[in-house]
Amino acid sequence: MVLAPALMGAQAARAAAGIERLREAARPMPAITFQDAEGAEKTLADFPGQGLVINLWATWCPPCVAEMPALERLARTLAAERIAVLPLSSDRGGRAVVEAFYQRIGLTGLGIWLDPRGAAARALGARGLPTTVIVDRQGQERARLEGDAAWDTAPFVAAIRRLVGPVAAPREPLVRT
Template identity: 75%
Template sequence: MAAPHGFARLREGTAALPELTFTDAEGKPHGIADFAGRGLVINLWATWCPPCVAEMPALDRLAAMLAAEGVLVLPLSSDRGGAAAVRAFYERTGVRHLGLWLDPRGAAARALGARGLPTTVIVDRAGRERARLEGDAAWDAPEFVAAIRRLTAAAAAPGRA
């Protein structure tokens, strides 16, 4: 079977995650520390970006699949229209499992060194970047789901293999 769209572009490694600042729908600031102990799939996107729009249904399904496992999909929108633009997009496209998170000034995208949209960063439960993919992908494909589970798995207790 052929690899799903985009899987070959997933670059794995381990890197310290920079400080990131973004807001929720009410404008309250958040950072990665707010999600300590959880695996994260950080997706930098915008409603005006065709490849971003194309992958949102798969990210929505991924969020539903992994929520019970302590893995959160964090779609950080760079839309200047803010929460209203994202909320309207979610309603129009049937997105039901993704939270509404905003990066309107692109601070998180700059901190992550994103070269364009969409960019997705997989973060392990210790807050380290484990993988990155630039461009859209079929995030709910079995190969992606398995890789995300592996990269965000809870660490073994010290002294255990």
């Protein structure tokens, strides 16, 4: 029983350390392209009005692998708020490699998104993997974090909600009398 509080304290410390590494800065997003699981080209314009958590990762990167379950839990937590988690894999083997990895570790709540030539990572100026970029609903980069993090912890979820902004309320139809 003594081990559980120690583990909880370690997780809290890891989450707090991660939040300190989250660099906030509002700036325009570069034009990036990536692929969905079927190989169709996608851009940020395919996600209008959504907040995005873009995670640059690879199956051969130990810190990337360590944070994937937390990213999956984050995706489930924020899905109803129109905040999408896009893990862009730089694995050259594409869908087959990512699918096998997801099956091996039991991930079922993340989409397969591919950046096999690293074009999105270069356009974003990533210095290494993993790198995560938070994009607000207007398509602006609001923050980024280099390295792994406990994305599903309360401090990160709150920061992402704040940075992305609220979901726009549906417009009332204009009624003329």
